[in-house]
Amino acid sequence: xxTSRGAMTLWAMDPAARxxxxxxxxxxxxxxxxxxxxxxxxxxxxxxxxxxxxxxxxCSAYGSSLEEDVAACPLYKEPLKQFxxxxxxxxxxxxxxxxxxLARAEAADLHGAVAAKKQPLHGDVVRxxxxxxxxxxxxxxxxxxxxxxxAIDEVLEGNRNDKLSAMLKTAVWCLTSPExxxxxxxxxxxxxxxxxxxxxxxAIVSRAEVDMKKVKEEYKVRYKTTVTKxxxxxxxxxxxxxxxxxxxxx
Numbered sequence: 343x344x345t346s347r348g349a350m351t352l353w354a355m356d357p358a359a360r361x362x363x364x365x366x367x368x369x370x371x372x373x374x375x376x377x378x379x380x381x382x383x384x385x386x387x388x389x390x391x392x393x394x395x396x397x398x399x400x401c402s403a404y405g406s407s408l409e410e411d412v413a414a415c416p417l418y419k420e421p422l423k424q425f426x427x428x429x430x431x432x433x434x435x436x437x438x439x440x441x442x443x444l445a446r447a448e449a450a451d452l453h454g455a456v457a458a459k460k461q462p463l464h465g466d467v468v469r470x471x472x473x474x475x476x477x478x479x480x481x482x483x484x485x486x487x488x489x490x491x492x493a494i495d496e497v498l499e500g501n502r503n504d505k506l507s508a509m510l511k512t513a514v515w516c517l518t519s520p521e522x523x524x525x526x527x528x529x530x531x532x533x534x535x536x537x538x539x540x541x542x543x544x545a546i547v548s549r550a551e552v553d554m555k556k557v558k559e560e561y562k563v564r565y566k567t568t569v570t571k572x573x574x575x576x577x578x579x580x581x582x583x584x585x586x587x588x589x590x591x592x
Contacts, residue, residue, distance in 0.1 A: 343579070343580070343581065345539045345543070345577075345581040346579070346580040346581040346583075346584055348539075348540075348543060349543045349546075349547060349581060349584045349585065350584060352364075352543060352544070352547045352548075353547050353550070353584070353588070356399070357388075357392070357395075357548075358392065358395035358396045358398070358399040359399045359403065360547075360548070361384045361388075361392075361396045361399075361548070362396050362397075362399040362400040362403055362404075362408070363403070364380050364384065364544060364548075365380060365381055365384050365396070365400065365408060365430075366400065366403070366404055366411075367380075368380035368381055369381075369411050369412065369415045369417070371417075372417065375505060375508065375509065376538075376541060377417070378418065378422070378426065378509060378512075379512055379523075379527065380544070381412065381426050381429070381430060382426070382429060382509065382512050382513050382516055383516055383520075383523070383548070384396055384430065385426075385429035385430045385432065385513075385516075386429060386513050386516035386517045386520075387516040387517075387520040387523070387524075387548075388552075389436060390432075390433050390434045390435075390436045391436065393430070393432070393433070394433065396408070397409075397430070397431075408430050408431075409427055409430055409431040412426050412427050412430050413427050421463040421468070421506070422463065422505070422506060422509060424463075424468060425463050425468050425471075425472070425509065425510075425513075428468055428469075428472035428473075429471075429472050429513065432472045432473055434473065434474065434475045434476065435474075435475040435478075436475065437475065437477075438477050439475075439477070439478075440475075440477050440478050440480075440481045441478065442481065444478070444482075445478060445481035445482040445484075445485050446485050446489075448466075448470050448474070448482045449482050449483070449485035449486040449489060450489070451466040451467075451470065452466070452467060452470060452482065452486055452494060453486060453489070453490055454466075455467045456494065456497055456498065456507075456510070457490065457497055460501070460504075462498065462501070462504065462506045462507045462509075462510040463506045463509070463510060467510065470482070471510070471513055471514070471517070476517055476518060479514075479517055479518060480518050483495075483514070483518060494514060495511050495514050495515060495522075498510055498511035498514070499511060519560075520549075520552075520553060521549075521553055521556035521557045521559070521560040522560055522564075524545045524548075524549050524553075524557045525557050525560040525561040525564060525565075525569075527541055527542075527544070527545040528542060528545045528546065528557070528561065528569055528572070528573075529561065529564075529565055529572070531545070532572050532573070532575075532576045537576050537577065539577075539581075542573075542577075542585070543585070545557075546573075546585050546588050546589060547588060550588040550589075550590075554588070554589060554590060555590075557569070558570075558589070558592055568592045569589055569592065570586065570589055570592045573585050573586060573589065574586070
């Protein structure tokens, strides 16, 4: 069946080519913010070098750049479009160095925009989230929590009816704790009417060799059940077999 073939095809691909293909498809799908999730995952949930490899793979496969295709995509309006363009075209510092003063200052900038002005994709926010290294952002988010008593993702979660807050939360998670995001993708593809096989396959295939152990732990803590149990309850046959192999023992 198509689902198991799709899963096998994705699994067999080079990771950069796989992400390029996922991004290409996401830019051509109407409806729902889930397709923007794909672009955020590709841009934020891996290393800076991986994103460069994805952009190269995208250019060779589709004859245009990922950045220009995101910028030209009619599905996204400003300021979300600008945010997505900045994310996919970023090249972050990959080292461990953190500037504490900068983290404190930028935590204040984020709080001013997100909590005070309720503008989750304000210019400062976009600049900070799309350009800083992951260790730097972790330090900034820690300062945010220390100063304001609430983590930035909790603040964004509180504005859950606001699409821009939801997108920023996805980026924050993908940058600093991708297992939270992918646990949510798996859960939301299973719960509800019918399975969203595409999202389920994408999450499991793309994290299988990255951080599946963490995703499984996060899932257990948050949903009081296991990924294995939910996948068994919701899929069948050869497709189920492939997913369970990628998930690994629990």
